[in-house]
Amino acid sequence: MNVLVIGSGGREHALCWKLAASPVLTRLICAPGNGGIADDAECVALDVADHAAVVAFCRGEGVDLVVVGPEAPLVAGLVDDLEAAGIRAFGPSRAASELEASKGFTKDLCRRHGIPTGDYERFTDAAAAKAYVAAKGAPIVVKADGLAAGKGVTVARSVEAANAAIDEAFGGRFGAAGAEIVVEEYLEGxxxxxxxxxxxxxxxxxxxxxxxxxxxxxxxxxxxxxxxxxxxxxxxxxxxxxxxxxxxxxxxxxxxxxxxxxxxxxxxxxxxxxxxxxxxxxxxxxxxxxxxxxxxxxxxxxxxxxxxxxxxxxxxxxxxxxxxDPALVVVMAANGYPGDPKKGGEIRGLADAWAVDGVTVFHAGTKREGDRFLANGGRVLGITATGPTVTEAQARAYRAVDLIDWPDGFCRRDIGWRAVEREARTGGVSEQTTRGGGAAT
CATH class of the missing domain: 3.30.470.20 (ATP-grasp fold, B domain)
Known part of the structure; x- marks a missing residue:
């Protein structure tokens, strides 16, 4: 089976890495991919926003299945256009993608179907939103309604902070995504x-x-x-x-x-x-x-x-x-992220990091020039480790991080802290989640 993966981030590298292990797979292509994905799939310079070009590529290359990684092509209706052309695609339709494309849509769906969520209201006017905040008090949460790359949410600890977030959204910080906002209850837990x-x-x-x-x-x-x-x-x-x-x-x-x-x-x-x-x-x-x-x-x-x-x-x-075994990933990001990341710096030591027991290095914002890997985005690498406990997985991941020579990058040093604290209290035993299993609905 010939499979095309759409996307270029760490998520898509992980998907390609896993798909590449399937005995059902004949050929794996990724568009546009990144420097690390090239080790697991053929990377092609395809404009994924041009749906006609994606359809033509799939027909020309005999693609049997398209796996769409990021949200933007889904919201833009790529799956609809592929299916209309007779090409199997994995991902929701444009209409179903409203669950992420509009936070207000999802909150309204919850209200209609009795799904537990925080109390909320939707606003297109700053004055009305601020009046709601004044009535509810803080802490309170302000969200841009549309897609904002994970950066459109403000947990406001004061009324003043909430009002500033409202002004930011309506002031154009998130573009069209902030033309409407959702102001919702702050949930404890x-x-x-x-x-x-x-x-x-x-x-x-x-x-x-x-x-x-x-x-x-x-x-x-x-x-x-x-x-x-x-x-x-x-x-x-x-x-x-x-x-x-x-x-x-x-x-x-x-x-x-x-x-x-x-x-x-x-x-x-x-x-x-x-x-x-x-x-x-x-x-x-x-x-x-x-x-x-x-x-x-x-x-x-x-x-x-x-x-x-x-x-x-x-x-x-x-x-x-x-x-x-649990798994843990530490993201290495470029200095300046989540603002303006510093790009172009060479990343060395990746082979040494890979050699750490239980570690897999997933690429996100990288590009390859010959044998060199260069930073080319905000979030650049995902150092992923498994281990018998979260504590051991964390230790392995940071052992690998410390072998990477990249002066222009940084990471958090406390990933997994809640689970590590639980394991310290329980002698290394942590409750496990469901292992899978189907449920007909």
Whole structure:
């Protein structure tokens, strides 16, 4: 089978690395890819925003399946155009992609279908939004409604900070994504990421993860696309996973189908585990980045077969296996990120990092010039490690990080701190998440 992966980040490298291991695979192509993906797939300079060009490429190269990594092509309707041309594609339609394209749409869906989430209102006017903030008080959360590369959310600890975030959004910081905002209740608890595959009717749980959004140690500084993650998330016990499926995931899949927007692909629920149980923070319509890296490191099963089951609508006949060991990824970013990252610096020592037991190095913002790797983005590398405990996986990942010679880069030094603290309290034993298993919905 010939497979084309769309994207160029760490998520797509992890997907290509996993897909390349499938015995069903004949040829793997990635567009546009990056310096590291070139080790696992053929990278092609294809304009993925030109849907006609993507369709023509697939026909000319005999592509049997397209796997769309990032959210922007999904929101733009790439899957719709591929399927209209008779090409199988993995990912939601443009209509179903509203779950990520509009935070307001998702909150309204939750309200209509009784899905637990924080209280909220939608606004297109700064004065009305500020009046709502004044009535509700702080802390409170201000979100740009549209896609903002993970940077459109402000957790405001004061009314003044919330008002400043409102002014930023309506002042054009996020472009069209900030033309409307959602102001919502601040939820107390512990965050977790819960992933499932769905064919629009059946749902197959994947695994849980916990990511680290703020740029600095101790969860300080501005939010980013993600500075690291680990899987499984100890807070997501088997019982909590079952509640999330029953109270959040299944009503969402049912609701989208009932409203004529059946969702097929990866559904990524960002959850807050509160004293009352799981509540939805937001949905993403694709694998997370960097969560995908730790999920692929733990997945035993053939990813390509799982994707085909979702595309063909037979997930109720499929199951997945996972390694018991946890996985952890540390993102190495370019100095200046999440602002203006410093590009062009050479990265050395990657082979030494790869040689550390249990470590895989996924590339994100890199480009290759001959035998040299150069930084070419904000988040540049994802140093991923497995181990018998999160503590050991963390130690392996940072051992590999310290072997990389890249003066222009930095990373957080506390990825996985919650799980490490739990293991210290329990003598290295941490509760594990669900290992997979299908559930018909």
């Amino acid at each position: 512990e965050e977790a990421s819960f992933f499932v595959l769905t064919d629009g009717r059946n749902v197959l749980p994947l695994a849980t993860a916990q990511d680290h959004k703020p740029v600095g140690d101790g969860d300080t500084g501005p939010n980013t696309g993600g500075m690291g993650a680990y899987s499984p998330a100890p807070v997501m016990t088997q019982a909590m996973c079952e509640r999330a499926m029953r109270e959040i995931i299944e009503p969402t899949v049912h609701g989208m189908a009932e409203e004529g927007r059946p969702f097929r692909g990866v559904l990524y629920a960002g959850l807050m585990i509160t004293a009352q149980g799981p509540k939805l923070i937001e949905y993403n319509i694709r694998f997370g980045d960097p969560e995908c890296q730790v999920l692929m490191a733990r997945m035993k099963s053939d990813l390509l077969l799982a994707i085909l089951a979702a595309v063909d609508g037979v997930l109720d006949k499929f199951d997945l296996r996972w390694i018991d």
